[in-house]
Amino acid sequence: xxxxxxxxxxxxxxxxxxxxxxxxxxxxxxxxxxxxxxxxxxxxxxxxxxxxxxxxxxxxxxxxxxxxxx
Numbered sequence: 670x671x672x673x674x675x676x677x678x679x680x681x682x683x684x685x686x687x688x689x690x691x692x693x694x695x696x697x698x699x700x701x702x703x704x705x706x707x708x709x710x711x712x713x714x715x716x717x718x719x720x721x722x723x724x725x726x727x728x729x730x731x732x733x734x735x736x737x738x739x
């Protein structure tokens with residue numbers, strides 16, 4: 670089963686930020702794909718909710734040095 674979420678992310682300023690966030694999230698179990706855009710200030714994540722939940726994804730974004738806009 671797959672679920673998709675698009676989150677508004679504060680702090681991404683360049684392609685390097687996109688790559689850093691994509692690498693961090695892609696390393697997590699249960700993540701199928703990640704598409705980050707510093708221009709749109711968002712990240713789209715496809716994931717398996719049986720393996721990882723939204724809170725864990727948001728925590729990983731914070732750990733990478735960015736902030737999820739609520």
